Amino acid sequence: xxxxxxxxxxxxxxxxxxAPKGKAKAPEAKTNGNSTDATGLRTKTDRPxxxxxQDLALDQSTKISSSDVCVFYGDKQxxxxxxxxxxxxxxxxxxxxxxxxxxxxxxxxNRMNDVIDIARVTGNIIVDGIDIYDPxxxxxxxxxxxxxxxxxxxPFPKSIYENIAYGPRIHGLxxxxxxxxxxVENSLKRAGLWKEVHDRLHEPGTGLSxxxxxxxxxxxxxxxxxxxxLMDEPCSALDPIATAIVEELIxxxxxxxxxxxxTHSMQQxxxxxxxxxxxxxxxxxxYGETDQIFQAPKDExxxxxxxxxxx
Ligand SMILES: Nc1ncnc2c1ncn2[C@@H]1O[C@H](COP(=O)(O)OP(=O)(O)OP(=O)(O)O)[C@@H](O)[C@H]1O
Ligand SMILES: [Mg+2]
Numbered sequence: 008x009x010x011x012x013x014x015x016x017x018x019x020x021x022x023x024x025x026a027p028k029g030k031a032k033a034p035e036a037k038t039n040g041n042s043t044d045a046t047g048l049r050t051k052t053d054r055p056x057x058x059x060x061q062d063l064a065l066d067q068s069t070k071i072s073s074s075d076v077c078v079f080y081g082d083k084q085x086x087x088x089x090x091x092x093x094x095x096x097x098x099x100x101x102x103x104x105x106x107x108x109x110x111x112x113x114x115x116x117n118r119m120n121d122v123i124d125i126a127r128v129t130g131n132i133i134v135d136g137i138d139i140y141d142p143x144x145x146x147x148x149x150x151x152x153x154x155x156x157x158x159x160x161x162p163f164p165k166s167i168y169e170n171i172a173y174g175p176r177i178h179g180l181x182x183x184x185x186x187x188x189x190x191v192e193n194s195l196k197r198a199g200l201w202k203e204v205h206d207r208l209h210e211p212g213t214g215l216s217x218x219x220x221x222x223x224x225x226x227x228x229x230x231x232x233x234x235x236x237l238m239d240e241p242c243s244a245l246d247p248i249a250t251a252i253v254e255e256l257i258x259x260x261x262x263x264x265x266x267x268x269x270t271h272s273m274q275q276x277x278x279x280x281x282x283x284x285x286x287x288x289x290x291x292x293x294y295g296e297t298d299q300i301f302q303a304p305k306d307e308x309x310x311x312x313x314x315x316x317x318x
Contacts, residue, residue, distance in 0.1 A: 068094045068095050068096075069092045069093070069094060069095070070093050070094060070095040070134065070135065070234070070235060070265040071092070071093040071116060071132065071133070071134050071235065071265070071267075072091075072092050072093075072131075072132070072133040073089050073090060073091050073092075073093075073112075073115070073130065073131070073132050073133075074090055074130055074131040074132075074133075075088050075089075075090060075129070075130040075131065076088070076089040076090075076112070076115055076128065076129070076130035076131070076132060077089075077128070077129045077130055078108070078111050078112075078115065078120060078126060078127070078128050078129075079126070079127045079129075080123070080125050080126055080127075081125045084289065085108050085111045085289050086108045086111055086112055086115075086289050087289045087290050088130070088290075089112060089130070089290075089291045090291070091284060091291055091294050093265065093267060093282070094265070094281075094282060095265050096261055096262065096263075096264070096265060097261065097265060097266075097280075097281045097282055098257060098258075098261050098266045098267075098268060098279050098280040098281055098282075099265075099266070099267045099268070099280060099281075099282045099283070099284060100268050100269075100270055100275075100276035100279065100280035100282070100283045100284070100297065101113060101267065101268070101269045101270075101283075101284050101286060102269075102270060102271075102273065102276050102283060102284070102285055102286070102312070103285055103286035103287055103292075103312065104287065104312065104317055105271075107286040107287050107288055107289065108286050108288075108289045109239075109269045109286055110239050110269060112286065112291075113155075113237050113239055113267060113269055115128055115132060116132060116134070116139075116153055116235070116237055116267065117139075117149055117150045117152075117153035117154075117155060117235075117237060118139060118140070118146050118149060118150070119150075119155065121146065128140065134149075134152070134153060134235065135152075135234065139153075151174070151178055151231045151232075151233060152233055152234055152235065153233060153234070153235040153236075153237060154228035154229070154231065154233035154235070154236050154237065155228065155236070155237045155238075155239070156221070156224050156225055156228055156236060156237070156238045156239070156241050157224070157239055157241075158239050158240040158241065158243050158244065159244055160217060160220035160221040160223070160224050160244065161224060162212030162213055162215070162220050162223050162224060162227075163212065164211065164212075164213060165211070165212060166208065166209045166210060166211060166212065167195075167204050167207065167208050167209070167210060167211075167212045167215070167223060168191055168208040168209055169212075170212040170223055170226075170227050171190070171191045171194050171195065171223075171226055171227055171230045172187050172190070172191055172230075173227075174227060174230050174231040175187060175190050175230050175231055178231055180230075180231065180232070190230055191208070191230070192205075194226040194227070194229045194230040195223075195226050197226070197229055197259075197260070198222045198223070198225045198226035198229060198256060199222055199252060199255070199256050199259075200219060200222040200223060200226055203219060204219070204223075216249070217244055217245055217246075217249065218245050218246065218248070218249025218250075218252060218253070219249075221241060221242070221244070221245060221249070221253060222252070222253065222256065225241075225253070225256065225260075229260075229264075233264065234264060234265065235264065235265045235266070235267070236260065236264050236265075236266050236267075237266075237267050237268075238257075238266065238267070238268040238269065239268075239269045240269050240270060240271060241253060241268065242254070242270070242272070242275065243271065250275070254275065254278055254279050257279045258279060268280065273301070273313055276297065276301075277297060277301055280297045281296065281297055282294065282295065282296060282297060283295070283296075283297045283300040283301070285300060285304075285306070285308070285309045285312060285313075287308045287309075287312070287317075292306050292308050292309055293305055293306045293308075293309045300313070301313055
């Protein structure tokens, strides 16, 4: 089991604390009312943590709030005091040179660093008003709410249908075969893959093209009704046509989900995201509207990166 050390300032109630000074808040957060309604996240005791939702009502568009997040791999510190609020129904791009901590930060958001034995996380991460490092939080449930799509498409060695049905089955989301059929169909439709696979649902998922496999993985993530989707360089193994399809899909998914995407492509960040966070040597250097980050970066390091002088 990973050594994930909860922050000493954590509260059992998962109560969100006010943003510390210097926190990278989005500049003009819009209120949309969706952010705190669709949580469904429960602790192991099945206790809905409703109290903190009222706290978040002050800024309803914040979906994920990170405060003073540090990550250590053994003695080596990979992330330093990351403070950032990620907005609901936005696509947030994480950019920066290789090794700056993008994947490390992304993995903090659904506790995927727990599976790395030497990883230790400190600080607070609040998702929908819930402190996700609270020891009472059910990590399996958390990862259903905060789904992940990896760089390399990784379908299970099962049929297309079973790739989608697996998650809903273990989470008890379908009460009958027809329920499950509907979940499979809807997930594939939302991932833009239904037309291509509806007549081969029982063939292996691994038999699809790379771009189709990545959309299958997105459909699999959607099938368990997450509210956040984390994507770590989801298009890096895809050709430009498959990339364009996945990018269109990301824009559509934003209507219903909050998306955090790591990308090495500045063009992709500019095309798909509304907010961009620039990381450098483990520090979050700059966070703001994507247009501002690319057209008028405030920090010289951001400027150097986007103009190709570092990275
Ligand atoms: N499992 C691990 N064990 C030890 N150190 C790690 C581990 N994963 C990442 N690191 C270190 O943490 C730092 C940040 O790595 P991370 O993978 O988060 O960077 P990144 O920004 O995603 O890079 P890339 O763009 O190359 O994917 C690096 O110095 C890396 O070597
Ligand atoms: Mg990475």
